[in-house]
Amino acid sequence: MAAIFLSLVTIIFSSILHSSNALDVNYYRQTCPMVESTIAKVVRKGMINDKTVPAALLRMHFHDCFIRGCDASVLLNTKGNKQAEKDGPPNVSLHAFYVIENAKKEVEKLCPGIVSCADILALAARDVVALSGGPTWNVPKGRKDGRISNAKETLQLPFPTFNISQLQQSFSQRGLSMDDLVALSGGHTLGFSHCSSFQNRIHNFNTKNDVDPSMNPSFVASLRQMCPKHNKVKSAGANLDSTPTVFDNAYYKLLLQGNSIFSSDQALLTTSRTKALAIKFAASQEEFFEAFVKSMIKMSSISGGGTEIRLNCGVVN
Structure with missing residues (x-):
């Protein structure tokens, strides 16, 4: 009976992992092995030109993940009358989007249509911390990019006045x-x-x-x-x-x-x-x-x- 129970738990747990598209540090090992070094090179160049890039990209990643999950919705531009997240009140001071854009261009040259913008932002956030004297770590990858970005949803972000x-x-x-x-x-x-x-x-x-x-x-x-x-x-x-x-x-x-x-x-x-x-x-x-x-x-x-x-x-x- 215990063996059957454990088997069922294993099946259920495996199905949860499968359905949630669990991230993997080796996600691009076969499809885009040079992705991390390519992004790091672009980030390093951005930091040399602008000392505010590290804080900007770390904050950008945080603001992305806290709205719809880590789906790069913060990177989408406003289209028509529907303002995107980057134009929401807490995000108007976000900057250095060009670093992510430049990284995306370089990655696309290597591996067209393979690496998500959400993964690029997560990797860039890691890189600015490490290149500023902080720790480094293996970033789990495999995020997909979202198609929805709503400025009004940025009011869900934690404010600096919060208790x-x-x-x-x-x-x-x-x-x-x-x-x-x-x-x-x-x-x-x-x-x-x-x-x-x-x-x-x-x-x-x-x-x-x-x-x-x-x-x-x-x-x-x-x-x-x-x-x-x-x-x-x-x-x-x-x-x-x-x-x-x-x-x-x-x-x-x-x-x-x-x-x-x-x-x-x-x-x-x-x-x-x-x-x-x-x-x-x-x-x-x-x-x-x-x-x-x-x-x-x-x-x-x-x-x-x-x-x-x-x-x-x-x-x-």
Whole structure:
């Protein structure tokens, strides 16, 4: 009886894997063996020309996976009156799409119609982390590209003003844990933020405090200098940590000192579990890297509804 039960479990589990098109790190071994080195070369060139490329591509991949799964819907261009994801409010600051487009062109020369834009974006996100001094990992591949992209759906993305319960809900809906939340938040070690994303913390915080009392006063002073109350400079803002072009654990060290940018960063210190992880990652870059890799593989494997291999990442076939 036990043998029959185990056999049934094996059959059911195998059918689930088959139906979900399980990803495979060796997916292109036979059909496009040079895909990873080709993408890495394009990404490296993009980084040399523009130091903001790493943060841009890492954020782009995150924003793609959190809407319809990892299906490259964030890369689609608006057509007619139906605005695509890239034109949704949280995504208007996304950039460096040209790096993915250039990678797609090079890959198409090697292996026409074989590699999805979703896989290219996932690989590029890995590459920018590794090339910025962070860890590397084997990316499971085999994603398909989606045909639907709706700007309104971007409002489902977690906002920088979220508290811990809002963050937990957002992540759990995607099958991600609180541990994943803390590890993936470490991606804020790269990049820059405009004033609008943290203005809520440094001006008119609440009825009792003009600024968020959890912030380091000297840090607030520097932010207020860059982002005055009636700021009119659209490009004004601040780096997300002290080493914005290096993938390291400085983000967690600054977080514990009250020098974090977003409300969603500070929120990590409001539960015992998430605070303990932040403390661990601040103390050990190795522990952070290990957790980040695990959570990135998990996030980048969120199944999308893709059905095709786009020939042009900005347009459905």
